[in-house]
Amino acid sequence: MFMKFMRSANGRNAVRCSLRLVAIVLGVLFAVAGCGGGHPPSNSKAADPKAPPEAFPQDPTATFQGDWPSPGTEHDPADVVALGARLAYAYDQDDVGITAFRLDNGDVAWHTTAPEGGSVAQAPRLAGNTVIGAFATTKAGAGTYADRQGISVIAMEAGTGKTLWTREIATGSVSDSAAGAAVPHVVGADARHVLVASYEQGFSETPPLSALLDTRTGRVIWTDADFKGVDLEASVAVGVRDDGDLAGKSTSDGRQQWRRDLQLGEIRATDPGPGLTFADGTTAGGTLLIDAATGTTRLDSGDTSLLDCHYDGWDTTICAGADGSGNATVWAVDVHTSHVLWRLPDASTNRVAPGITSAWHGVVYAHADQALTLDTRTGKDLRTNIGVISPTMVNDGYGLIYDDSARVIDVYRAAEGSVSD
Structure with missing residues (x-):
């Protein structure tokens, strides 16, 4: 039996109301970061002129729930679902496969089982009109041949x-070390490429394996058994080598384009927006924004620790963290120039740093004494009376909040306007 779901959250009891408040707090603490790959064009304002939502109702318009993998240590909701315009996509660990939920009512739109699929991690990825998932598989051996661990990538x-297509990638013998504990992740996907990385969480003696595939056909372009992919860009896949160095590999032929020893400890690398890779855990400086194409440092935050960044889909990424004294801080960075557009707090104007939950198409969603919105380019308050809901994921018509304690996603339809057909 696959994912259980609830069609509506209207009229829920006081316990669910308190859970919703927990979700809001979690959204402040663990805001959504970029997922890697699949960026819309940075000049997409003309192509997508619809204004982003600026307010949400107090009660969710739909809810869905399922047996999906636990999110990472940051409880990022993007580790649970991939958000489309009208559907959200998540793995199902019960009837192993992918389920699509309707955002307007929480119903299941479709569910597809992955034959022989086993372990999954994080969420599938959405590239245009294609959803891509990766599943751990085990092929039974015979005679003197041991079982083989593999990855099944399905579009x-x-x-x-x-x-549309299925591709099997062999990774190694289950009997070798802890190879069987590695789980594949779809790091990123765009119109041309899919980057999949298989690795074991935490310390492991088993080297990671990454594979780059053609999005349209599933053809394997290259594999690397000494590379943990963390970010996919148009011409470069960025990852961490087994020796700890950060490196960029060409998406066309897998040749190494650059390599840097950043004196990384427990590296935390993500995708803060097009052309950039976020790297933390360095002893060579603060949090770094790395040029994905060249490996050069575009921004060093110094004694400020930027915990995560929220790309707005256009030109700006909003990074939240703490300064050298441990006080909350927010930086807005232009993804093209890496210039810091504004910072909060600002003592000269008596403004504090709010908790950032998400950003979308020029709007920052945040929470201070209540939910509010800011302008991504100026930092100016847009609306300070949008209610109690500050979504941790957002598109042009809906805001989502992931309730980690209940493993539930509440969906809030935008209070103004409707989703266009």
Whole structure:
């Protein structure tokens, strides 16, 4: 039996109301960061002129729930679902596969089972009209041949769940070390490429394996058994080598384009927006924004620790963290120039740093004494009376909040306007 779901959250009891408050707090503490790959064009304002939502109702308009993998240590909701315009996509660990939920009512739009699929991690990725998932598989051996661990990568039509292609990638013998504990992640996907990385969480003696595939056909372009992919860009896949160095590999042929020893400890690398890779845990400086194409440092935060960044889909990424004294801070960075546009707090104007939950198309969603919105380019308050809901994921018509304690996603339809057809 696959994912259980609830069609509506209206009229829920006081316990669920308190959980919703917990979700808001979690959204402040663990805001959504970029997922890697699949960025819309940075000049997409003309192509997508619809204004982002600026307010949400107090009660969710739909809710869905399922047996999906636990999110990472930051409880990032993007580790649970991939958000489309009208559907959200998540793995199912019960009836192993991918399920698409309707944002308007929480119903299941489709569910596709992955044959022989085993362990999954984080969430599938959405690239245009294609949803891509990766599943750990085990092929039974015979005679003197041991079982083989592998990865099954599956591409599906986003609207129907129809399988477009399936690709099997062998990783190693289950009997070798802890190879069987490695779990594949779809690091990123765009119109041309899919980057998959298989690794074991935490310390492991088993080297990671990454594979780059063609999004349209599933053809394997290259594999690397000494590379943990963390970010996919148009021409470069960025990852961490087994020796701890950060490196960039060409998406066309897998050749190494650059390599840097950043004196990384427990590296935390993510995608803060197009052309940039976020790297933390360095002893060579503060949090770094790395040029994905060249490996050069575009921004060093110094004694400020930027915990995560929220790309707004256009030109700006909003990074939240703490300064050298441990006080909350927010930086807005232009993804093209890496210039810091504004910072909060600002003592000269008596403004504090709010908790950032998400950003979308020029709007920052945040929470201080209540939910509010800011302008991504100026930091100016837009609305300070949007209610109690500050979404941790947002698109043009909906805001989502992931309730980690209940493993539930509440969906809030934008209070103004509606989702266009």
